Amino acid sequence: MIPVLLEILQVIFLIGVSPLIQGIxxxxxxFLQGRQGPSIWQPYYDLRxxxxxxxxxxxxxxxxxxxxPYVVFATTIAVVAMLPVFMTHTLLSFTGQLVLVVYLxxxxxxxxxxxxxxxxxxxGAMGSSRDMFVSALAEPVLFTTLLAVALPVKTTNLxxxxxxxxxxxxxxxxxxxxxxxxxxxxxVITETGRIPVDNPDTHLELTMIHEGMLLEYSGKRxxxxxxxxxxxxxxxxxLLMDFCxxxxxxxxxxxxxxxxxxxxxxxxxxxxAIVVAFVEMSYxxxxxxxxxxLLSAAFALSMIAIVTEYLL
Amino acid sequence: MSSSMALDTAVALVMSxxxxxxxxxxxxxxxxxGHAAGVVTSLGFVFCAVVGLFVPPQYVSIAHGAFAxxxxxxxxxALAGFxxxxxxxxxxxxxxxxxxxxxxxxxRKSISLLVSGVLIFLGTMVSVVLAGNVFTFLVxxxxxxxxxxxxxxxxHEQHEVQSAGFIYVVMTHIGTVFLTISFLIIAHYSGSxxxxxxxxxHMPDGMKTLVFLFALIGFGTKAGLVPLHIWxxxxxxxxPSHVSALMSGVMIKMAMYGFILVVFExxxxxxxxxxxxxxxxxxITALLGVLHALAQRDQKRMLAYSSIENMGIIxxxxxxxxxxxxxxxxxxxxxxxLASLVHALNxxxxxxxxxxxxxxxxxxxxxxNMDRLGGIIRKMPWTAGFTLMGALSISAMPPFNGFxxxxxxxxxxxxxxxxxxSPWISVFAVLMVGAFTMTxxxxxxxxxxxxxxxxxxxxxxxSAQLANEADMPMRIGMAGLAGLCLLTGLFPTRxxxxxxxxxxEITDVTLIINPFRFGFSDIEHANGHLSLISVLMTxxxxxxxxxxxxxxVGRRTSMVRQETWxxxxxxxxxxxxxxSGYSKPVxxxxxxxxxxxxxxKRTEGSVYFPSKFVYVSKFTSFAETYLxxxxxxxxLRMARIVRAIQNGQVQSYLAYxxxxxxxxxxxxx
Numbered sequence: 001m002i003p004v005l006l007e008i009l010q011v012i013f014l015i016g017v018s019p020l021i022q023g024i025x026x027x028x029x030x031f032l033q034g035r036q037g038p039s040i041w042q043p044y045y046d047l048r049x050x051x052x053x054x055x056x057x058x059x060x061x062x063x064x065x066x067x068x069p070y071v072v073f074a075t076t077i078a079v080v081a082m083l084p085v086f087m088t089h090t091l092l093s094f095t096g097q098l099v100l101v102v103y104l105x106x107x108x109x110x111x112x113x114x115x116x117x118x119x120x121x122x123x124g125a126m127g128s129s130r131d132m133f134v135s136a137l138a139e140p141v142l143f144t145t146l147l148a149v150a151l152p153v154k155t156t157n158l159x160x161x162x163x164x165x166x167x168x169x170x171x172x173x174x175x176x177x178x179x180x181x182x183x184x185x186x187x188v189i190t191e192t193g194r195i196p197v198d199n200p201d202t203h204l205e206l207t208m209i210h211e212g213m214l215l216e217y218s219g220k221r222x223x224x225x226x227x228x229x230x231x232x233x234x235x236x237x238x239l240l241m242d243f244c245x246x247x248x249x250x251x252x253x254x255x256x257x258x259x260x261x262x263x264x265x266x267x268x269x270x271x272x273a274i275v276v277a278f279v280e281m282s283y284x285x286x287x288x289x290x291x292x293x294l295l296s297a298a299f300a301l302s303m304i305a306i307v308t309e310y311l312l
Numbered sequence: 313m314s315s316s317m318a319l320d321t322a323v324a325l326v327m328s329x330x331x332x333x334x335x336x337x338x339x340x341x342x343x344x345x346g347h348a349a350g351v352v353t354s355l356g357f358v359f360c361a362v363v364g365l366f367v368p369p370q371y372v373s374i375a376h377g378a379f380a381x382x383x384x385x386x387x388x389x390a391l392a393g394f395x396x397x398x399x400x401x402x403x404x405x406x407x408x409x410x411x412x413x414x415x416x417x418x419x420r421k422s423i424s425l426l427v428s429g430v431l432i433f434l435g436t437m438v439s440v441v442l443a444g445n446v447f448t449f450l451v452x453x454x455x456x457x458x459x460x461x462x463x464x465x466x467x468h469e470q471h472e473v474q475s476a477g478f479i480y481v482v483m484t485h486i487g488t489v490f491l492t493i494s495f496l497i498i499a500h501y502s503g504s505x506x507x508x509x510x511x512x513x514h515m516p517d518g519m520k521t522l523v524f525l526f527a528l529i530g531f532g533t534k535a536g537l538v539p540l541h542i543w544x545x546x547x548x549x550x551x552p553s554h555v556s557a558l559m560s561g562v563m564i565k566m567a568m569y570g571f572i573l574v575v576f577e578x579x580x581x582x583x584x585x586x587x588x589x590x591x592x593x594x595x596i597t598a599l600l601g602v603l604h605a606l607a608q609r610d611q612k613r614m615l616a617y618s619s620i621e622n623m624g625i626i627x628x629x630x631x632x633x634x635x636x637x638x639x640x641x642x643x644x645x646x647x648x649x650l651a652s653l654v655h656a657l658n659x660x661x662x663x664x665x666x667x668x669x670x671x672x673x674x675x676x677x678x679x680x681n682m683d684r685l686g687g688i689i690r691k692m693p694w695t696a697g698f699t700l701m702g703a704l705s706i707s708a709m710p711p712f713n714g715f716x717x718x719x720x721x722x723x724x725x726x727x728x729x730x731x732x733x734s735p736w737i738s739v740f741a742v743l744m745v746g747a748f749t750m751t752x753x754x755x756x757x758x759x760x761x762x763x764x765x766x767x768x769x770x771x772x773x774x775s776a777q778l779a780n781e782a783d784m785p786m787r788i789g790m791a792g793l794a795g796l797c798l799l800t801g802l803f804p805t806r807x808x809x810x811x812x813x814x815x816x817e818i819t820d821v822t823l824i825i826n827p828f829r830f831g832f833s834d835i836e837h838a839n840g841h842l843s844l845i846s847v848l849m850t851x852x853x854x855x856x857x858x859x860x861x862x863x864x865v866g867r868r869t870s871m872v873r874q875e876t877w878x879x880x881x882x883x884x885x886x887x888x889x890x891x892s893g894y895s896k897p898v899x900x901x902x903x904x905x906x907x908x909x910x911x912x913k914r915t916e917g918s919v920y921f922p923s924k925f926v927y928v929s930k931f932t933s934f935a936e937t938y939l940x941x942x943x944x945x946x947x948l949r950m951a952r953i954v955r956a957i958q959n960g961q962v963q964s965y966l967a968y969x970x971x972x973x974x975x976x977x978x979x980x981x
Contacts, residue, residue, distance in 0.1 A: 051866045058876040060770060060883070062689045064700075073858065074851035081850050092850060095843040099719050100710060102749075104847075107709045110756055117764035117889060119876045120687075125764070125889030132757035133897040139753035140746040147729065147742055154730050156723070157841070216876060220862070220869055292901055299746070306742050310735035 006253055007091040014080050017266070018234040019043035019227070021273045028277035043230065050223025058119040058216050068115035069217070069224035072108040076228045079104050079235055084162040084242050086265040087253040096158040098146050101239075102139065105191075108228065109135055116213030127212020130288065134197065134209065137295045138190045141302060145187060148180040148305040149243045158242070166246045179305035181244040185279075186298040188240055190291075192233040194276065196283040197291055237272045241265075318363035319388035322396065322442060325356045329435030337428035343414075346427035350407030350434065357400030357438060364393025365813045384451075387444035387508060390814040391577075395441040395569045398657055401796070402561045402664045403434045406554040409668050409789025412782065413554055416675045426466060426552060433459045433558060440566050446495045446505040450488070453566075457484045460563060463555045464547045476546035483533055483543040491530030491570065494523045498578055510578045520579055524586055527574040528593075534567035536620040537627060538597040539935035544620055545604070549612035549680070553671020554789075556612060560619040561664035565656055568626060575634070576649070576818050584638040588740065591631025595747040597624030600905065600934070602754040606761065606895045607906050607931050610680045611670045614762055615663065618706065621751060622659045626652050628744060629721050632728055637819075639733050646821035648724035653811045655717035658800070662705035662714060665793035669699035672782035672790070673766060677775045682762060682891035687771040691779040696767045698790040703759040705797040708752055711844035713801040716808075718752060719842060757898070765891035772885045802845050892929070907932045 023040035030037020057065070082096035090096055109131065116128035150156055153164035190197045193210040202208050214225050242249065248264035250257060286294065329349065336346040369389035410430060414423045436456040443449035461484070465477035497519055502511040512520065529540065536544035544564075548556050575582075601621030608614035629652030636645035672695045673688065674680055689696040705712035708719075725748065728741035771777040781787075800807050809825050816822050876883045899908050910929040917923035957968070 051862060052869065054869050055871045056874050057871055059873045060687070060876055062768065064689065064768065070855055074855050077854040078847045078851045081854075092846065094841050095846060097719070097842060099722050100842065100847070103708060103710055103715055103718075106707070106753070106756055107704075110704070110707060110709055110760060113757075113760045114764055114768065117760075117894075118768045120769040120883055120885075120888045121876045121878065122887055122889055125769070125894065128760065128764070129757075129889070129894045129897060132753075132760055133901070136750060136753035136757055136898075137901075140750040143749040144742055144746050147726070147745060150726075151729055151738075151742075156726060219871075220866075288897070289900060303739075303742070307735075307739055310738055 003089065003253055004091075006087065006258075007089065010085045010087065011077070011080050011091060013262075014083070014085055014234055014238065015077065015231060017269065018230040019047060021234050021237070021269060022230045024270055024273040025277045025280075028274050029281055032277065032281045043226075047223050047227060050226070051220055053219040055219035055221060057218075057221075058121070060120045061115075061118050061216070064111075065115045065118040065216075066221070068111045069221040069228075071111045072228045073224045075104045075108045076231045076235070080231060082158055083235060083238055084159060084249060085238055086248075086262045087250040087258065088159050088162045088166065089253050090159060093157070093159040098150060098156045098158060098161070101158065102142060102146075105232065106135070106139075108232075112210075112213050112225070115217075119216040121216055123208075123212045123215050127209050127215075130209045131213065134190065134291055134295075137292055138187060141183065141295055141299045142187050142191075144299065144306065145180050145183045145302040146243070148176055148183075148302050148309065151306065152176070152309060162242045162246060162249060163251060165243065166249050166251060174309070176305045176309040177244055179301050179308065181240075183298040183301035183305065184240050184244060186294060186301075188236045189276070189279065190295065191236050192276075193229070195280045196286045197294070199285050234269065237269055237276075241268055241272065316388075318360045318367070318393075319386060319442070321356065322360040322364070322388065322438060323386050325353045325360070326435045326439045326442070329353050329431050329438075333428040333431035333435065335428075336424050336431070340422060340424045343424045343427050346424065346431055347407065347411050350410065350427070350431050351404060353431075353434065354400050354404035354407055357396050357403065357434075359400075360388075361393045361397035361400055362810075364388045364396060365390050365810055369817070382447050383445065384448050385444035385506065386439075386442040386448065388442060390817045391569070391572065392441045394653060394657075394811060394814045395565060396438055398565055398660045399434065399437050399441070399562050402558060402660050402793075405789040405792045406430070406557050406561075406664060406668070407434075407789075408792070409557075409671075409786050410554045412785035412787075412789075413552065413671055413675060415783065417552075421466070426463075426555075429459060429463045429466070430555060430558070433463060433555070433563075437558075437562060437566060441569055444507055446499055446507075449507075449570075450492060450495065453488065453491075453570075456563065456566065457481075457488070460551075460555075460559060463559075464551045466552055466555070467550065470550075473550045476543075476550045480543040480547035483540070487530045487533030487540070489530075490526045490533075491574075494526035494530060494574060497523050497526075498574070507573070507577075512578050512580070520582060521586075524575060524579060524582060527571060528590065531567040531571040531574075532593070532627075535564050535571070535623045535627070536597075536601075537593055537623065538600050538620070539939050541597070541601070541620050542933065542935055542940065545608075545613050545616040548616035548619065549610060553612070553667055553674060556615075556671070557664035557667035560616060560667055561660040564619060564623055565660060568623070568630075568652075568656055571627075571630065572649075572818070575630075576637075581637055582634065584635055584737075587631045587634030587636075587638055589631070590634055591628045591744055594624045594627030594629075594631055595744060597621070598628065598751040599624075599747055599754075602751050602758060603898065603902055603905055604931075604933075605758045606754060606898045607908070609683050609891055611673070611682050611685075611762060611766060612667065612680050614682075614758065615666055615670060618666075618755065618758065619659075619663055621755065622655070622663065622706075625718075625721065625748065625751065626656055626659070628748065629655060629724065632721075632724050632741075632744070635728060635737065636724075636731075639731065639737075641731060642819060642821050643823070644724065644727045644731065646815050646819040646823055647720070647727065649819065650808065650811060650815045650823060651717065651720035651724050653814065654720055654804075654808055657807070657811065658705065658713045658717040658797075661793055661797050661800070662702045662712075665698060665702035665790060665797065666706065668786070668790050668793065669695055669702060672786050673779070675786075676779045676782060677773075679773065679775055682765045684773040685766045685771070685776045686769045686885065686888060687767070688776055688779045689767040692767075692781050694787050695782050695790065698787075698794040699767070700763060701794040701797055703763045705801070707756040707759050709756075711798070711801045711848050713797050713804070715844070716801055716804045716842070718748075720808075722748065754898070757895075761891055761894040765889070765894060769888040770883070770885040772888065772890070802848070804842075804844075905934060907934070907937075 022043045027037050027040045081091040113128040116124035198209040248261050250261040332349045439452040461481045467473050499505050501515045533540040598621045605614045605617035633645045633648035705714040708714040725741050725745045729738045913926045914922040915924045
């Protein structure tokens with residue numbers, strides 16, 4: 001009984017902590033810009049506000065627009081239920097496939113992109129077109145990077161990958177992991193829609209990708225979309241840490257060490273958020289048609305990672 | 313029921329398809345008999361196929377011709393059973409759909425000819441698969457090509473249709489030449505034309521390679537592999553939509569059947585480069601197919617390009633299987649072959665569904681141009697729902713069937729990457745995974761684009777505004793396929809187990825499938841378990857929980873409908889994003905491949921105050937510019953040279969004859 005409860009706790013932890021991660025990124029960015037910035041708890045206040053607000057929905061929107069936030073939220077939670085956070089065993093360990101994770105993100109993106117077109121707004125459709133394009137370039141990189149880690153441990157099951165990475169620390173010293181880490185970091189930036197690929201804060205319609213598709217949402221549905229995006233951000237951080245920085249993930253999932261592991265993983269997430277904010281502040285947003293170059297650099301890194309793995 | 317009865321029934325059904333088809337065509341009446349025959353024989357095919365899949369193979373020779381070489385003979389085994397199953401399922405729903413769809417042509421064209429054509433087409437396809445010797449195979453293959461050609465040029469008044477039909481008939485015959493040669497070489501070395509005694513053990517390696525290459529070209533033409541694909545995007549879209557569904561969903565799978573027959577069953581093991589070549593061609597086909605799909609405005613043409621892409625993926629899987637066979641890894645070879653078969657069945661289901669959906673839109677709006685559609689989700693909610701399910705399946709979104717097939721294909725590529733044969737094979741496998749996933753993401757973009765610009769936003773033309781829901785038979789046809797797409801995704805185990813039979817027949821490997829969690833015990837290190845139903849249940853539970861929490865802590869909110877924000881103005885249909893606009897980033901980023909060109913010409917008004925423009929944007933096909941045009945030009949140049957000796961005078965021709973005679977006499981002596 002206790003393992004299942006812990007697994008559920010793991011899911012609730014990531015769902016609950018994801019707005020805080022967003023808050024920390026925002027606070028750090030504000031600090032670096034010399035502003036005071038909103039409190040790190042602001043995303044929680046936002047969520048409460050969204051959930052209690054009445055909605056304005058476009059007259060042109062169909063049922064697809066109305067169900068999308070629920071589909072996106074549900075698929076994101078399905079990914080949360082597969083991903084090891086502070087212990088390797090998860091609620092859906094038996095089906096926790098790498099491929100499934102990527103395609104579930106794809107499912108959420110598919111529906112978001114359709115809802116962007118649905119209202120007839122050009123901004124939504126523009127964001128949708130750009131998001132699908134960037135994802136088409138990012139997907140092969142994501143897969144090769146994940147494979148760079150999954151190949152030496154010979155499995156595509158997330159729990160097993162994490163278990164084997166945690167127990168075989170020797171792997172972490174090989175150049176494969178450094179290169180895969182770099183490629184992965186570029187992907188985390190891309191997938192979470194941060195500078196230099198996308199700008200999550202801008203209100204200039206022409207620069208936005210992900211925010212463009214959410215433009216017509218309001219109230220509860222906007223809240224769900226935002227929360228899903230924050231969850232995805234926390235998920236990408238966790239995935240990176242599971243694969244490349246696996247210290248402190250509990251193998252047994254019991255005992256007093258579990259609490260220490262829990263705290264350690266939480267601290268890692270916070271540090272990751274601060275690092276991402278630093279990276280975001282040190283770059284300017286690049287032109288849209290420069291993104292392929294950035295991603296091909298990441299692809300090259302991951303391919304080199306794989307080649308070194310076979311040659312060394 | 314024994315397998316011989318299944319075979320007899322199937323052959324009888326083929327005969328009745330052809331006879332009833334001819335009867336309907338000749339009498340030009342009684343179309344309803346044709347409709348009924350289509351539905352009943354398809355059901356019969358499904359039944360025979362299931363029996364054929366489960367019982368030991370049977371072989372029968374039914375009619376002897378004047379010469380020993382021309383005996384018609386048929387056989388039923390698990391591989392044939394699988395393909396008959398594909399034909400039967402798609403044929404069934406396409407026939408039901410056809411009852412409603414042919415009303416479109418009432419008064420304009422002869423409906424009975426169309427109905428009989430579809431019926432004969434179904435019959436000839438089954439006869440290709442059941443063929444038991446070279447003669448029967450080639451005759452059925454030709455009949456299938458010719459009947460499909462006639463169906464393609466059904467609306468032959470249009471110029472576009474004529475040229476499409478012409479290119480199709482030329483390309484398909486080039487393909488037939490190659491595969492005739494490859495069959496005859498095998499027959500020569502095994503001393504028989506019958507498939508069940510084909511024996512390539514005594515064949516020299518050079519001949520094997522030749523047979524392999526010719527089979528690849530011959531069947532690759534039918535499958536639409538790049539660069540032999542140029543007929544497919546022309547011919548498939550111009551046919552009536554349920555025929556397009558049959559051609560894209562089923563007919564190109566006949567090429568896959570033929571390829572498996574020749575390479576996996578007859579040649580068995582080849583050098584590693586065979587597999588590498590096939591998977592490279594598959595990868596290039598997949599990527600180019602989807603990039604071209606993204607550039608199309610014509611909805612059915614875009615679907616045709618997507619069929620090319622899917623055949624590419626299937627051939628990637630077959631190639632990986634060949635590599636495993638050459639590396640003596642029989643279990644993985646069997647697994648990759650199974651993955652290809654699963655994807656072939658899935659593609660048959662969702663591609664037919666998408667073609668039927670496009671046909672429904674076409675019949676109600678009379679346009680295939682996605683830039684002129686839009687907003688019809690409110691007018692055609694059922695069609696929109698089914699098409700969305702098809703789009704989700706083809707984009708491999710869980711929990712639909714497309715995901716199961718792609719997951720298996722990725723697992724087999726992953727298996728190749730972790731097989732410790734040679735580092736280069738592993739790196740090659742990773743590159744394949746890269747190409748595969750990029751294709752996958754572009755497919756998702758292509759279908760967001762096509763669904764979005766057809767069904768969502770505002771109607772961009774009057775015909776889109778006046779659309780209404782498709783007729784009942786059409787809806788039933790689409791509903792059946794959509795239901796199968798979802799069911800085979802959620803509960804894949806039984807289906808995949810069934811498809812394991814032909815794989816066992818070819819490779820002698822039985823893959824053990826874990827019945828509770830979809831997974832394969834033999835593919836141990838991949839730990840491939842997949843349970844989409846539990847993922848779905850987790851998501852649904854999470855949603856219920858969320859709803860409960862929101863009810864507990866939140867207040868009831870209301871919803872107001874307002875106009876979409878359009879920077880202060882009124883939103884007009886012209887302001888909405890079109891399909892062309894949507895794929896602009898792809899066109900720009902891949903301009904080296906797609907080579908888009910545009911011309912803007914002023915037709916009215918002065919230079920400074922133009923009042924009317926003509927804007928043309930088009931793509932130059934890579935294959936046509938760099939492969940076909942030079943070949944055609946060379947042929948024409950040769951013809952021009954040869955023409956010099958043709959002066960039209962009888963005397964000179966007599967002189968040629970005389971000279972030839974003398975030369976022959978000297979040579980013979």
